[in-house]
Amino acid sequence: MTGAERVLNSTPSPEAIPVLMITHKRAAYLQRALASLFRYRPSQEQYPIIASQDGDDASVRSLLQKYLTSGELARHLRFSPKKFLPSGYERLCSHYAWAFSQLFDVLGFEQAIVLEEDLEISPDFFSYFQATWPLLRADPELFCISAWNDNGKAEIASNATAVYRSDFFPGLGWMLLRSFWMEVKGLWPTQYWDDFLRRPEIRRKRQCLRPELSRTHTFGEQGVSKGQFYKTHLAGNLLNSKQLDWSAVSLAHVATRANFEAYLTQQVKSAKLLPLEDSGKLLDAAVAFRYDDKQWKSVAQRFGLMEDEKAGVRRGSFRGVVPFSWHRRPAFLVESWPLVRSEP
Incomplete structure (x- = not known):
């Protein structure tokens, strides 16, 4: 057996x-x-x-x-x-x-x-x-x-x-x-x-x-x-093509909602805030870009993100923030600054 x-x-x-x-x-x-x-x-x-x-x-x-x-x-x-x-x-x-x-x-x-x-x-x-x-x-x-x-x-x-x-x-x-x-x-x-x-x-x-x-x-x-x-x-x-031992990766930042809100707020606040028209600049630092609802589709297209949403929530987002990588650096699309959007 x-x-x-x-x-x-x-x-x-x-x-x-x-x-x-x-x-x-x-x-x-x-x-x-x-x-x-x-x-x-x-x-x-x-x-x-x-x-x-x-x-x-x-x-x-x-x-x-x-x-x-x-x-x-x-x-x-x-x-x-x-x-x-x-x-x-x-x-x-x-x-x-x-x-x-x-x-x-x-x-x-x-x-x-x-x-x-x-x-x-x-x-x-x-x-x-x-x-x-x-x-x-x-x-x-x-x-x-x-x-x-x-x-x-x-x-x-x-x-x-x-x-x-x-x-x-x-x-x-x-x-x-x-x-x-x-x-x-x-x-x-x-x-x-x-x-x-x-x-x-x-x-x-x-x-x-x-x-x-x-x-x-x-x-x-x-x-x-x-x-x-x-x-x-x-x-x-x-x-992902490589074997990664996840038991060695710290997941404390996502263990609770409070932990993640604190983590994401800190990440967004410490990122360099750029206007959308400067998205082509190569920087050796995390970056953030602000957007509003009316801009969403054009902003998503600019970065190659999926532009649709379901029940008012964008793919991959948390309280209006969409984290991703840009030029291999952390990047954040932020609807409100810092995290003040009400929960969806």
Whole structure:
């Protein structure tokens, strides 16, 4: 019996962190995603991989059966909705709810990492989650840990150890607790589950942690969203390529909201404030640029940041501040000076 099988055949340890792989019918994508997980996973027992397949694609089913037989995959779940769902978004949303219910309500896990079949991971993906997971458990003002930075392109992301709190839910490789699922499952929407998690009444002024350099990379241009944003923003996002021991990285600045507010305020105040028209200057120092709501889209385009927002929150932001790297130096777009914007 493998370590993963022992986890599933008994009451799971509170320390077990299953990796939920959401899959449908892209077998080649799935094989690439699973190969990445198998390569870097430090322990089958702590990180059992559970695949949840929507439908009955034969290639996907055969691939998962192969990994079940080898013991690399802990379980193959099969989602088959009881009623017709007319759109891919509705089907995906329903699949997520069903899979979460299997993990938390049926199998009894206390937390999980969520991936989709078009995501591969960095060498330090598991180390990152192992280090940040205690913060999620300890702080009621966090509701997720994400491995993804929406603004993670090479020109604007360079610090491999930088982690921020964000008012925006990033997704694309993330951890949640069973307690959060219990809170939201009765409110689960019929479609657009990710935007649901960005609603103010769901987020309730809580944040997610996210890195500057992404620990996941999406290679799936074709899918439910039909490639929205892919070529412009997603394909160029960097995947951290080096093994980093996150147990040696201090995360005290993001451990609580108060810590992070103090940290970010100090960082912004100590940065050199420049007018936007001087953004091309090369400085050997952190820089900050002020903007207002009316300027946002043009400012985002100037730096290559994603310009959309959800429920009034910009991607990667915390109280109107968007941290990123500019010419490999810390940079901050600041709506109010210093941090005086009311919480979103």
